[in-house]
Amino acid sequence: xxxxxxxxxxxxxxxxxxxxxxxxxxxxxxxxxxxxxxxxxxxxxxxxxxxxxxxxxxxxxxxxxxxxxxxxxxxxxxxxxxxxxxxxxxxxxxxxxxxxxxxxxxxxxxxxxxxxxxxxxxxxxxxxxxxxxxxxxxxxxxxxxxxxxxxxxxxxxxxxxxxxxxxxxxxxxxxxxxxxxxxxxxxxxxxxxxxxxxxxxxxxxxxxxxxxxxxxxxxxxxxxxxxxxxxxxxxxxxxxxxxxxxxxx
Amino acid sequence: xxxxxxxxxxxxxxxxxxxxxxxxxxxxxxxxxxxxxxxxxxxxxxxxxxxxxxxxxxxxxxxxxxxxxxxxxxxxxxxxxxxxxxxxxxxxxxxxxxxxxxxxxxxxxxxxxxxxxxxxxxxxxxxxxxxxxxxxxxxxxxxxxxxxxxxxxxxxxxxxxxxxxxxxxxxxxxxxx
Amino acid sequence: xxxxxxxxxxxxxxxxxxxxxxxxxxxxxxxxxxxxxxxxxxxxxxxxxxxxxxxxxxxxxxxxxxxxxxxxxxxxxxxxxxxxxxxxxxxxxxxxxxxxxxxxxxxxxxxxxxxxxxxxxxxxxxxxxxxxxxxxxxxxxxxxxxxxxxxxxxxxxxxxxxxxxxxxxxxxxxxxxxxxxxxxxxxxxxxxxxxxxxxxxxxxxxxxxxxxxxxxxxxxxxxxxxxxxxxxxxxxxx
Numbered sequence: 001x002x003x004x005x006x007x008x009x010x011x012x013x014x015x016x017x018x019x020x021x022x023x024x025x026x027x028x029x030x031x032x033x034x035x036x037x038x039x040x041x042x043x044x045x046x047x048x049x050x051x052x053x054x055x056x057x058x059x060x061x062x063x064x065x066x067x068x069x070x071x072x073x074x075x076x077x078x079x080x081x082x083x084x085x086x087x088x089x090x091x092x093x094x095x096x097x098x099x100x101x102x103x104x105x106x107x108x109x110x111x112x113x114x115x116x117x118x119x120x121x122x123x124x125x126x127x128x129x130x131x132x133x134x135x136x137x138x139x140x141x142x143x144x145x146x147x148x149x150x151x152x153x154x155x156x157x158x159x160x161x162x163x164x165x166x167x168x169x170x171x172x173x174x175x176x177x178x179x180x181x182x183x184x185x186x187x188x189x190x191x192x193x194x195x196x197x198x199x200x201x202x203x204x205x206x207x208x209x210x211x212x213x214x215x216x217x218x219x220x221x222x223x224x225x226x227x228x229x230x231x232x233x234x235x236x237x238x239x240x241x242x243x244x245x246x247x248x249x
Numbered sequence: 250x251x252x253x254x255x256x257x258x259x260x261x262x263x264x265x266x267x268x269x270x271x272x273x274x275x276x277x278x279x280x281x282x283x284x285x286x287x288x289x290x291x292x293x294x295x296x297x298x299x300x301x302x303x304x305x306x307x308x309x310x311x312x313x314x315x316x317x318x319x320x321x322x323x324x325x326x327x328x329x330x331x332x333x334x335x336x337x338x339x340x341x342x343x344x345x346x347x348x349x350x351x352x353x354x355x356x357x358x359x360x361x362x363x364x365x366x367x368x369x370x371x372x373x374x375x376x377x378x379x380x381x382x383x384x385x386x387x388x389x390x391x392x393x394x395x396x397x398x399x400x401x402x403x404x405x406x407x408x409x410x411x412x413x414x415x416x417x418x419x420x421x422x423x424x425x426x
Numbered sequence: 427x428x429x430x431x432x433x434x435x436x437x438x439x440x441x442x443x444x445x446x447x448x449x450x451x452x453x454x455x456x457x458x459x460x461x462x463x464x465x466x467x468x469x470x471x472x473x474x475x476x477x478x479x480x481x482x483x484x485x486x487x488x489x490x491x492x493x494x495x496x497x498x499x500x501x502x503x504x505x506x507x508x509x510x511x512x513x514x515x516x517x518x519x520x521x522x523x524x525x526x527x528x529x530x531x532x533x534x535x536x537x538x539x540x541x542x543x544x545x546x547x548x549x550x551x552x553x554x555x556x557x558x559x560x561x562x563x564x565x566x567x568x569x570x571x572x573x574x575x576x577x578x579x580x581x582x583x584x585x586x587x588x589x590x591x592x593x594x595x596x597x598x599x600x601x602x603x604x605x606x607x608x609x610x611x612x613x614x615x616x617x618x619x620x621x622x623x624x625x626x627x628x629x630x631x632x633x634x635x636x637x638x639x640x641x642x643x644x645x646x647x648x649x650x651x652x653x654x655x656x657x658x659x660x661x662x663x664x
Contacts, residue, residue, distance in 0.1 A: 005527045009513075016421065017515045021414045028410050032403035039396040083511025087570065089477045090507075091528040092500040116410065119402045126397050248478045425517055425552045 002093045006101025011108050019074075020109065027063055027113060031120045034059060038124055049128025054213045056124050057138050058206050060117045062178060064110050064142050065149045065202060069174055071109060072153025073166035075102045076247065080161050086249055095244040099154060103240070106150035107143070114139060134213040141205045141226070144233045148201060149174075151236035155243035177202040201232040276304040277311070277344075279370045279381040287387045290361050296354040298368035298381065302344040312371045314338040315354040317386075321362035332359050361390035428453045428578055428610050429474065434483035436469055436634075443469045444480070445634035451612060451627070456604050458625035458642070459614040462659050466634040467614045468508060471580050474612075475505050488577060501529070504571040505580035506564075508614075514556035518547055518566050521555060522573060529574040545569045546595060561592040568599065579603070582614045597623055618651045630658045 014020025038052045079085035088098055118135070125131040152173070157166045180188065180196060180203040187193045197203045204225040211217045219226075282297045296315055302308045314337050317328040330337050334356045344350050352368075364386040370379045394400070429451035436444040443466045451457045461467050472478045474485050476496035485492045487499045513521060522538045542548045545565040550558075558566065564584060571579055581600075585593040601624065603609040615621060621628060621642070629639040638645065638658040645654050 002528055005524065009524055013513070013515060015414070015417060025407060025410055025414070028407040032407055036399055036403045039399050040393050079511075083507075083509045084513060086477065086507045087510065087525070088528075090475055090500065090505050091525060092497045093528050094497070116406070119406055123397050123399050123402050249472060425554065 002091075003097045003100040003104065006088075006093070006098055007104035007108070010102055010105030014071075014105065014109055014112075023067060023109075024112060024116060028116050030063075031056070031060070031117060035120045035124050048214075049125060050130060050214045053121065053125035053128055053131060053134055054209050056117075056120060057134060057209045057213070060113070060121075060138065061142050061145060061202070061205055061209075064113055064146045065177065066174055067109060067113060068106055068146045068149030069153045069170035070167065071106055072150045073157050073170050074163055075099075075106075075154040076158040076244070077161050077163045077166050078157075080249070081163060089249065095247055096241060099158075099240055099244045102154060103147070103150055106154075107146060110143060110146035110150075114142060130213045130216055134209065137208060137212050137222075141208060141229060144229050145201060145205055148229070148233045148236045151233075151240040155236070155240040158240075158243045158247045176200075180206065198228065201229045204229050276375065277302060277308060277370055277372055277379050279313070279368045279379050281315075281366065281368045281381040281384045283384065284382070285385045285387075287389070288358055289389050289391045290358055291391065292358050292388075294356050294358065294386075296356065296366060296368070296384065298352045298354065300341065300344060300350045300352065300368075300370055302346060302348050305346045307343050307345050307348075308372060308374075309343045310373070311341045311344070312338055313341060313352055313368055315356075315366060315368055317364055317366050319362055320365055324362060328364070330356075333357060358388045361388045363387055427451060428455075428488050429457075429612065430486040431470075431474070432484050432486075434470070434473060434485065435481045436466075436473065436478075437481055443634055444473075444483075447483070447631070447634065447636060449629050449636050449639055451610065453610055454604070454608065455627050456600065456611045456613060456625045458621040458628035459612060459631065460616075460618075460621060460628060460655060461631035465631045465659075467631060468582060470631070471505065471507075471582055471612070471614055475503060475580055476500060501574065502576060503578045503580065504574055504576040506567045506571045506582065506584055508582040508586065510563075510567045512555045512563060512566065514554065516555055517552050518542060518555060518558075518569075519551040521566065522569060525570050525573050541569045541572055544572065545599065561588050561595075564588060564592070564596065568596070572603070575607070576609065578610045578612065580612045580614075583616065584613070585615070585617060585620055593617075593620070600624055618655060622651050630655060632659045 014023075034056060038056065076085065079088070089095075117138075121135055121138070122131070125134065153166065153170050156169060157163070160166050160169070177200060180193075180200060188197060197207060208222045208225050211221055278301045280299045280301075282299070286294055288294055298313060298315065300311070300313055315330070315334065317330060317333065319326050319328055334354060336354065339352045339354075341350050341352070354368075365383040366386055367383045368381040372379070427450045429449075431447055431449050434444045434447035435442070447466070447470060459467055459470070469478070473480045474487065474492065476492045476499055479493075488502055490498045490502075492499050513524075516524070519538060519542075522541060526538060539548065539551065542551050545568050547562060547565055547569065550562070555563065555566065564586075568581075568584070571581075584600075585596050588596065597620065600611055600613075604611055611624075613620070613624060625642055627640065628642050628645065630637050638654065642651070
């Protein structure tokens, strides 16, 4: 399958070039520092195990979203700037197949990031509550968010055709998505805070992790937020398909 | 006639003043147990505060709370118990005459140092709050170099990832010029 | 005929790049496509290779319409664009394997090696592309363009930046492809020497229209190809 060929090429590029490999090493180093700080710091180490697990899950999700945005920004605009997209367009591969292959690679990158994170999750969450449930939700929602951020960023990349500009916009989107963390608990309880929480898929994921890991609430309680996140995933896939279909050199 | 009235009045005043003083001093007393605790950072302890009603009448709606002060040399300060204890204040509905109430204050020891803890009781019918004696609390800092066995992961994983990626690159370069 | 271009129109932001282009190319031609900068050469090639869409008009490639059957067209053509980039982290062998998989399910290593031999890169297949000279990259681009044994090969400035030996090697390769492998070649270039040496038929485009077309020898007559080119593309000439 041609999309699989493209996907394989992208994954190889991630592993064999600094584009991806540096990301994996840096992620591992950051998680090492974070987990060690959590567990040894005189204040933070006395946080509840569930609290620590929740905080590190948020961080991993944020990393996954950021990686999706950065890789997505390069997907089409980078190939145009390096002059390699035309050769792909000359091949009997449709634009949607190219996009599918690149999206598959983005998903594989998230999978590698998640695998790297697993030992840290186990060591931070050991002995605490809801560890396995938390990891399952991270896998589930993290995947949806990775698809959303990658697809959206790729669509943007194909429209803007400039890596620099795609990255700038993607970075601002990331800040916007992460803005809930700047609001206090009281602010998030206001009508405005609740609206932000409702429409923001990243906030939806954070709140779900809180609800599952710290408050031990079941899936029924999360259904609304999960549905919102899934909705965003479908929207971003539609945006990507529409954007690449119109892409011309 | 004046002299006996004055004398009797003075005796009456002395008796009532004495009685009032005795009431203010002994109507409620508080104590804290244990008197001394030595523990490590992260440990959980529980203070037991005993509130005694020394009067012949019941006392109602009193509030009792635990306070903590850092008395470590150079770091003397009152402590905010936000992270230490979830239930700092207790409201007691009623203590019968000559009865006692025992309250519990569980605490998680967040930081190391020398502290004193005491129970304070507030009765709105009194002018002054009543405090217990101070309980000495010594918390030792625990050096946790490898909590939850995190070091092998924290040091090992980046190294392993780096090694795997290097091996892949080296193997590829052997085939390639 | 292998190419039939009918009334092609393409506009960019109010600027008309192609203004009702019409021409044909026969099987077995080495067809030269000439014109000054901005005449519409690259736009024409991109439309014929189904990379971009025309605003109106159609192109038939070996009977297949690029509008209705773009994938069928792509299977029988290939191209070396003017600004061809490469995946520099790959080796030549990996690069050709990638594209061979995009064209067919299975390609043998022997087929890839044979291609590299045809373009003169045999023995350098396991070198990183980033270590290749410009000429070697051009050859690799031609190898990629031959991966599906195309009936029709589009080349946009294939000898750009090459030294005389490099240019001669490319010329010989193209002549060999045309004569011994029955490949029709559509060559867009500024280099009139290349046209003179390679092409049997040419078309000259200016301001998005064909201004001159026909057999090269007949068009030259007693003059030179430069005469034809400059006369045809003189300001005001259409």
